[in-house]
Amino acid sequence: MGTTVFFGAGNISQSIIKGLIKNGVSKKDILYIDRNASNKKILSKIGIKPIDKNLLNNKIESIILAVKPKDALQACKEISDITNAPNIISVVAGIKLKKIAKCFDKAQVVRAMPITASAYGKGITAIYGKTNSKKLISRSKKLFSQVGASIILKKESELDNFTGLIGSGPAYFFYLLKVYEKRVLKLCDGDKKFANKIISNFLDGISSSIDDGVGLDEAINMIASKKGTTEAGINSLKKNNVLQLFEKGIISAIKRSKEISNEY
Numbered sequence: 521m522g523t524t525v526f527f528g529a530g531n532i533s534q535s536i537i538k539g540l541i542k543n544g545v546s547k548k549d550i551l552y553i554d555r556n557a558s559n560k561k562i563l564s565k566i567g568i569k570p571i572d573k574n575l576l577n578n579k580i581e582s583i584i585l586a587v588k589p590k591d592a593l594q595a596c597k598e599i600s601d602i603t604n605a606p607n608i609i610s611v612v613a614g615i616k617l618k619k620i621a622k623c624f625d626k627a628q629v630v631r632a633m634p635i636t637a638s639a640y641g642k643g644i645t646a647i648y649g650k651t652n653s654k655k656l657i658s659r660s661k662k663l664f665s666q667v668g669a670s671i672i673l674k675k676e677s678e679l680d681n682f683t684g685l686i687g688s689g690p691a692y693f694f695y696l697l698k699v700y701e702k703r704v705l706k707l708c709d710g711d712k713k714f715a716n717k718i719i720s721n722f723l724d725g726i727s728s729s730i731d732d733g734v735g736l737d738e739a740i741n742m743i744a745s746k747k748g749t750t751e752a753g754i755n756s757l758k759k760n761n762v763l764q765l766f767e768k769g770i771i772s773a774i775k776r777s778k779e780i781s782n783e784y
C-alpha cells in the first residue's frame with residue numbers, strides 16, 4: 521500500500537485506520553489532516569502522524585475524504601488549491617461523485633461507504649466509481665478488503681440502499697440491544713463489564729451460527745419448542761408486526777439517504 525491520507529480523521533477514519541494497523545499496514549503509510557484537537561490527540565496516541573496540507577502531491581496514493589457532508593465541498597476546494605489531479609476516495613454520505621469530481625481538473629474519484637466495524641476487521645464497504653476510474657476502484661477494493669469485506673456496486677444509486685441497510689445498520693442493532701442491556705444489567709446487579717461480556721458472547725454466538733451456514737428459520741427452530749418460551753416470544757413479535765416495522769425503519773433510512781443526495 522502506498523501513502524494514504526485521511527482528510528478528516530474522526531469516527532470513520534479512526535475505525536479504518538485501526539483496522540488497517542491491525543491488519544499489519546505500516547503506520548508510516550497512513551497520514552491525516554484534521555483540525556479537531558481531540559482527534560489529533562487520539563491519533564498521536566496510536567502513532568499516526570498528521571501531514572501538512574501543502575504537502576499533498578502526486579506521491580500520495582489516495583486521499584480518503586472523510587468530513588461531514590456540510591464540510592465536503594470546502595475540503596475539496598482546499599485539496600484542489602494544492603493538487604489538481606488527486607485520487608479521491610470519498611466516504612462522505614450523500615454527495616454525488618459528479619459534485620466532487622467537479623472541484624478538480626482531472627481527479628480520479630471513487631465513492632465508498634464503510635462502517636465503523638472496520639476497526640475490528642469486520643467492515644463491510646460498498647464501492648462505486650465510473651468505468652474510467654478502474655484503477656482507483658481496484659485500489660479502493662484492496663484497501664477496504666484489509667478491514668473486512670468489500671463490494672463494488674454497479675450504480676451510484678445503490679449506495680443509498682447500502683447506506684440505509686448496512687451503513688446505518690449497526691445502529692439499529694445497538695438500538696434494539698438497549699432492551700437486552702437494561703434487563704441483563706438487572707440480572708447481574710448492575711455490573712456493566714459483566715453485562716457487556718454476556719451481550720458480546722450472545723452476539724458472537726449468533727454470528728458464528730450464521731458463519732456456519734445455519735439458515736435463519738433453522739436457527740430459530742433449533743431454539744424454539746412447541747408451546748415453549750421462544751415460541752411465545754416469536755408469536756408475540758409476529759402478532760405485533762415487528763418485522764414490518766423494522767423494515768419500515770430501514771426504508772426510512774434509504775429514503776433519507778436519497779434526500780441527502782439531492783440536498784448537495
Ligand SMILES: NC(=O)c1ccc[n+]([C@@H]2O[C@H](COP(=O)([O-])OP(=O)(O)OC[C@H]3O[C@@H](n4cnc5c(N)ncnc54)[C@H](OP(=O)(O)O)[C@@H]3O)[C@@H](O)[C@H]2O)c1
Nearest residue numbers: 528529530531532554555556586587588589591611612613
Ligand atoms: N461515522 C460513520 O459510521 C460513517 C460511516 C460511513 C460514512 N461516514 C461518512 O464519513 C464522513 C465523516 O463522518 P465522521 O463520523 O467520521 O465525522 P467526524 O467524526 O465529524 O470527523 C470529521 C472530521 O473532519 C474534520 N474536518 C472537517 N472539515 C475539515 C477541514 N476543512 N480541514 C480539516 N479538518 C476538517 C472535522 O473537524 P471538526 O470536528 O472541527 O468539524 C472532524 O474532526 C461523513 O460524511 C459521513 O457521512 C461516516
